[in-house]
Amino acid sequence: MTITVRSCAKINLGLRIGARREDGFHELLTVYQTIGLHDVIRVSVARGSGIEIRCTDPRVPKDESNTCYRIVEKAMQALRAKGRVVIDIEKRLPVQGGLGGASANAVATLLGLERALKKLLPAAEGLRIAAEVGSDLPLFLVGGTVLGVGRGEQVYPLEDFPGTACVVVTPVVGVSTPKAFAEWDRKLTMAGPSDRMVELGRGLSAWLSKSNSGAPFRRGRAENPLLELVRAGIKNDFEQVVFPEYPEVSEGKSALERAGAKYASMSGSGSALYGLFASREAARAATARLRKQGWAAQATVTLTRRQYWRRIFS
Numbered sequence: 001m002t003i004t005v006r007s008c009a010k011i012n013l014g015l016r017i018g019a020r021r022e023d024g025f026h027e028l029l030t031v032y033q034t035i036g037l038h039d040v041i042r043v044s045v046a047r048g049s050g051i052e053i054r055c056t057d058p059r060v061p062k063d064e065s066n067t068c069y070r071i072v073e074k075a076m077q078a079l080r081a082k083g084r085v086v087i088d089i090e091k092r093l094p095v096q097g098g099l100g101g102a103s104a105n106a107v108a109t110l111l112g113l114e115r116a117l118k119k120l121l122p123a124a125e126g127l128r129i130a131a132e133v134g135s136d137l138p139l140f141l142v143g144g145t146v147l148g149v150g151r152g153e154q155v156y157p158l159e160d161f162p163g164t165a166c167v168v169v170t171p172v173v174g175v176s177t178p179k180a181f182a183e184w185d186r187k188l189t190m191a192g193p194s195d196r197m198v199e200l201g202r203g204l205s206a207w208l209s210k211s212n213s214g215a216p217f218r219r220g221r222a223e224n225p226l227l228e229l230v231r232a233g234i235k236n237d238f239e240q241v242v243f244p245e246y247p248e249v250s251e252g253k254s255a256l257e258r259a260g261a262k263y264a265s266m267s268g269s270g271s272a273l274y275g276l277f278a279s280r281e282a283a284r285a286a287t288a289r290l291r292k293q294g295w296a297a298q299a300t301v302t303l304t305r306r307q308y309w310r311r312i313f314s
Contacts, residue, residue, distance in 0.1 A: 003115045006312045007039040007108035008303065009099035010139060011166070011267040011274045014234030017184055025135070025151035026181060031158065031234075032100075032139040032146040034308045035166055035274075036300040039105055040090035041068075043112030048084035055089040067106035067133055074129045075110055079119045096174030098268030100136050107140035108312065127155075136268075144305030160304040165283035167261065169252045169273045170296045175242055180269040183241040235265070242270045249273065255295060259286035276302075 018027030261275025
């Protein structure tokens with residue numbers, strides 16, 4: 001029996017980079033948001049042993065370095081299950097795009113594996129395994145609007161943003177996350193020491209504490225979330241190091257703004273960019289305009305938590 005799961009992407013609604021930790025990771029603060037663009041994962045379990053990954057995209061590793069391979073290895077052990085697991089990955093999301101494609105693939109594989117085996121991991125165990133495999137895997141076990149702290153693996157569900165029209169632009173170049181972090185560290189060394197943790201705290205306050213009623217992370221309902229984002233001044237710190245190295249990525253953000261985006265940003269460490277629009281009609285018009293200019297653009301929508309879980313299994 002083959003289980004099919006949609007592997008939905010994420011964008012980052014702001015991303016602040018803090019100090020480098022003793023374990024080599026950086027302190028991060030971000031708000032993850034799942035969106036409708038997705039890959040397709042098919043998982044089957046047969047007699048035998050081993051893990052096989054199939055994918056027509058040559059950039060996707062098919063050995064134990066693949067996040068899907070690693071999460072299956074850990075999950076099979078935790079579930080005390082046996083069998084030969086075959087994972088077919090249909091790539092629609094860009095590789096090294098900052099949309100969490102590889103991480104989403106791994107979580108979709110885990111969910112498909114559970115259904116194929118008819119065994120479920122306890123929620124805490126699933127989150128633990130996901131965090132061991134990669135920093136932004138746990139968010140895909142939550143979905144919707146999610147606060148990410150620590151190295152990004154500590155996730156907390158937030159009150160969902162309403163579904164918002166979105167356009168994603170994917171430049172041809174891919175950006176390596178380790179290289180982006182290395183360039184960030186080099187930039188900070190040259191600029192001298194700074195207390196990034198203070199800025200992280202201010203960012204958290206700006207994003208989540210405006211117009212609240214005193215309850216943690218409750219957002220005011222009076223104002224359009226798009227305007228709240230703009231007025232909060234949220235930003236992605238990676239833009240400071242990626243834009244100088246890849247001018248075409250910076251140009252993509254400007255193109256989104258010229259096409260009418262109320263807010264535009266790079267997602268993760270790039271190279272994908274997104275713009276939030278006032279309506280689906282505006283997003284579709286912007287997509288047509290951007291494509292005429294030569295950009296690879298796709299219109300989509302942000303997904304609430306409920307929509308996310310419906311989408312991945314529909």
